[in-house]
Amino acid sequence: MHLLLLLGKNVIRKIIRTSFLGKFFSPIRQMIVTTDYVEVQYKNQETRQFSYQQSQGIAQRQQGFWGSRFSWHVAGQLLDYSLLNQEDLNDCFEQIVQASTVALNQNLVQSLKNFQTLAVQQYLRESSLATLQDTLVPLLQNYVTSQSIWQKQLHPEMLQQLDQMLSYLPLDQGKSVLRQQYEQQQLQQRQSFFEHIESNPLTEQQRLAVIRNDDRNLVLAAAGTGKTSVMVAKALDLIDSGLARRHEILILAYNNAAAKELRERLQKRSQSCGIAPEDCPEVMTFHALGRSILQQEKSSTHLSVFTEDPTKLEIWMTEWLSNYIQSDPDGLSRFIELSYQPVNAFDFKTKAEYDRYVRDHEYRTLQGERVRGYQELLIANWLFLHGITYQYEAPYITKRRIELGFDYRPDFYLTDAKVYLEHFGIDRQGKTRVDIPSQEYNAIIRKKRELHQSCGTTLLETYHYDWTENRLEKRLAQLMQQQQIPVTQKSAQEIFDVLNQAGMISSTAKRYVKSLAAIRVERLDRAAILKRLQQQNIAFAGRYADLLDQIHQAYCKKLQDDCSIDFDDMILQATDLIQPDAFHPQWKHILVDEFQDISMARMQLLQALIQQGPSPILTVVGDDWQSIYRFSGGKLELTTRFSDLVGSHSLTKLEKTYRYNNSIALTAGRFVMQNPEQYQKNVVTAAQVEQSAVYLLDSHTTDNQTLEDQVVQLIREIRQENTTASIAVLARYRYLLDNVKGRVRSTYSNIAY
Incomplete structure (x- = not known):
């Protein structure tokens, strides 16, 4: 006996009942099959519908003595029910197979198209892995388990593509292969661009830094390895290759001088690839970006007198x-x-x-x-x-x-x-x-x-x-x-x-001004201040934290009373304004220079831009060996612990330098890498020397020769060997350097101190 429910024109619902034993042991009461979906009615009164459009496999059946078994991968799960009425299932099974196969084929075409877009035509992003893991991987896994059935129902060309996709599983391992294939493809396709975008062809490391567009990208650039060239080339490559337009790219520099240099380089090098100067992306400092956001949101940007005259801040602190x-x-x-x-x-x-x-x-x-x-x-x-x-x-x-x-x-x-x-x-x-x-x-x-x-x-x-x-x-x-x-x-x-x-009081005020700057730039509340003091084993940490927190609150109230902001507010208030109902960033690519000196406040601004933006790609360029702004809030650990604090990323090291010779590179590298937190770099120098170019002089000597005499004698020996040699003098204390300057300048010129 067959049960058909006629619901209107061309709409037929067929019922699949359970077998006699199924009435007692099956979790379902019955299944209803329509032209659009399969509905499962459970004994616990729950009802669920599974559309054919969600098909991830081809429906299968097995005949049994106590009833038939039906299985189907759909909507991310496996429907697997036994003890079904054999006659009912046979009556509508071909309809289910045909509908599920058509939908499966459509889903496969769309998933393979997504794969081409996400993993072949562009650098495979970590966030794209989740998409492929949810859409393509289940299909491939179902193909492996039901390969013989799929081969009977699907076109040979589709089966060939599926077999090829299997070579990338698991994706956690296959992603490296996919990325390497994309890199090699781009190295060939963009060769002319890489050869001419700078006055000298980019090195392979520089080219890879331009090509890699993961969600997060860290470029470690040793001194003299051409990090500015990478920043310029990456921005112009995005425009030249059609990956982004100028208003979709944001370049952030540490200070005005760095921003000016990047603008000038972009304007100059854009001509080599046929990009009009007005089509170059915008370069801003973090403060300029913050001020721009405040202005767009009609917030006050009146600068406090403290920003114009730091002495006034010391006077306020003293008072x-x-x-x-x-x-x-x-x-x-x-x-x-x-x-x-x-x-x-x-x-x-x-x-x-x-x-x-x-x-x-x-x-x-x-x-x-x-x-x-x-x-x-x-x-x-x-x-x-x-x-x-x-x-x-x-x-x-x-x-x-x-x-x-x-x-x-x-x-x-x-x-x-x-x-x-x-x-x-x-x-x-x-x-x-x-x-x-x-x-x-x-x-x-x-x-x-x-x-x-x-x-x-x-x-x-x-x-x-x-x-x-x-x-x-x-x-x-x-x-x-x-x-x-x-x-x-x-x-x-x-x-x-x-x-x-x-x-x-005045000298203590100067010290507390520095503490206030750290509190502001790192957005520390009382608990965070206390934790920082305790980590540094500062005595009376609790009382210190109370006082510093009072100072911070008083300072904020002073700014509020004056209806003004300071440089920190440009970043802090802008960060708070980046919300769905306020400022909504539109940048798809964010490039950051001198990342090793970034502060926590700047990092939080970046994170807000990323979280509220259109899934932008972040590329940061820096050198953990050149971090020099810790006194103003620079957080080197954001670079050295990038994976932990920022996230999964691509890593490119620029290790060929044109700035100094192998002797200096070896000495500096050995010294810096004594710190296990630093990245290991194998710096290769264009200039090679056989003898050491680093000299260590001690101010405490046993003979009568002064430190100044030692320096002059050494410079004389170097210049006798090479009259055009560039020389830099470093000293632990300023007074030592001042003494040396006074003596050396009277005899030699072109010495850096």
């Missing part, structure tokens, strides 16, 4: 700190506390390490002396704040100090009380810093005590362990009480006046 110190009950003590970073001398492993720290970190007291360490600083400031006059390291009053074997200068001399105070660097077991012999140090302590006793002078003692046990101030108070030395706390106004006159 804010002064108000903070005077108005906040804890402001004064907090300011003094945060003006210094504590350090435990026992943490140093060697004397050289300790000496280097002392050399690079100045501890200057509220009274103005430069002391030798943090604990001496605490003592000096405590004495000053409590009205106790003192001299730091004044000579011991008696000539008998020479009996100690050195010019004895006690740490502190309390002038009114005529009492000496020594701070001894020992723990409770008498142990000293690792580079100081404990026995000798303790012997000197005993000699000092004996000297004071024999001379009738009073020696007060504090110890390293007083500080580590957080009782140094309590110890000082006890000593003053024992000696009946008057302690008079200075008033807040007196202390403020001293801080102000000593320039501590």
Whole structure:
């Protein structure tokens, strides 16, 4: 018996019932077959329709003793039902096969067309892999499992294409082959362009950097390898090959000078490929881009006076700190506390390490002396704040100090009380810093005590362990009480006046201006500030974070009150405006120069452009070996950890340089690659030398020859060998370089410093 439901002209619904056992064990009640779809009605009252247009395979059947089995790949899943009524299924099976095969063939044609577009006619993007994985791969997998059936139903030409596609599976491996095939194809087709776009033909590495158009593309360009040529060639290639129009390309440069150079190069080189200068893409700095977005969205672009005159920002910061110190009950003590970073001398492993720290970190007291360490600083400031006059390291009053074997200068001399105070660097077991012999140090302590006793002078003692046990101030108070030395706390106004006159507030303001710049450029909130401070092992991190966050909020309010923005706002506010209901970017290609110096704020602007844009392709060019703008927020890790922080990408290394010789390349490479975070590069130089071209001179020499004499002598020897040799002098400290300049310039010219 056959059940036919007549629903109107040319619309017939055939019913496939379950077998007798299917009534008990099948999950479905019945299937309804129409000319457009197959409907499955489940016993749980759910009903689902599967259109033939979603077919990903050819319907199959199997006869069984207890009923027939029906299977069909459709809409990303496998319909597989057994225990069906054999007569019902046979009656409509050919209709299903014919309809599913026609739709399958159409889907195959469309999927293969998409494959040609996404993987053959252009560089296979990572985002396109997902599309192919969802559309083409299921079809190919179904073909493999049902190959004999497909071969009976599909055209031989279609089967041949499917067999060819199978060679690219799995796509995670086949994508490399597809990309290499595209690269080779483009190297041939675009050969003339690559030969003439610059004054010299592009190298193969440069050509590949132009060709590769993944979603994200990182071009690592060693110094002198032609990164600007790549930027120019890539932009013009997009236009010349018809991949993009000028308004669909955005080129971002780090600063105005770099933007100007790129514009000029584009204008000049566009003529070599027949592109009119007015058809060249736009080049902007990040700030110019941000300002343009703000203007388009009718937001204020009035620049703050702080951007025009940085000194005014320092003045504002000084005034804010002064108000903070005077108005906040804890402001004064907090300011003094945060003006210094504590350090435990026992943490140093060697004397050289300790000496280097002392050399690079100045501890200057509220009274103005430069002391030798943090604990001496605490003592000096405590004495000053409590009205106790003192001299730091004044000579011991008696000539008998020479009996100690050195010019004895006690740490502190309390002038009114005529009492000496020594701070001894020992723990409770008498142990000293690792580079100081404990026995000798303790012997000197005993000699000092004996000297004071024999001379009738009073020696007060504090110890390293007083500080580590957080009782140094309590110890000082006890000593003053024992000696009946008057302690008079200075008033807040007196202390403020001293801080102000000593320039501590203004100097601290300069430091906080730098901190504010980092907070702004990296968009740090209080939690992020705290995390950053803790990562750097900064003491009092919580209190520092509170103060810096207050400064940032006050600064933002100042800008708001003045109805103005700063350079950071150009980027920050523009980023916030890139939304579907506000600014909607239309760029399909974004090229970024000097990416190694990009800040987090700039990166977030880029991410907003990408997320809200028409799936643009991002190409960044930079060199992790040349990152020099960390002080202004540059985040080198965005380059060195590009995969983790930005995403999957193509990587091209430009390693042939024309700027320096192999000796300099080898020395610089060995030095930089000591850092495991840096990319490994095999820099090849056009200029080759047999002898070293790098010379290391030490300012500390055993003979009488000065550093300046050494430099002049070396330059003389180099110029004797090569009168036109280019020479650069590098120095660790500016004063060393200034001394060398003064001497060398009187004898030689054309020297870079």
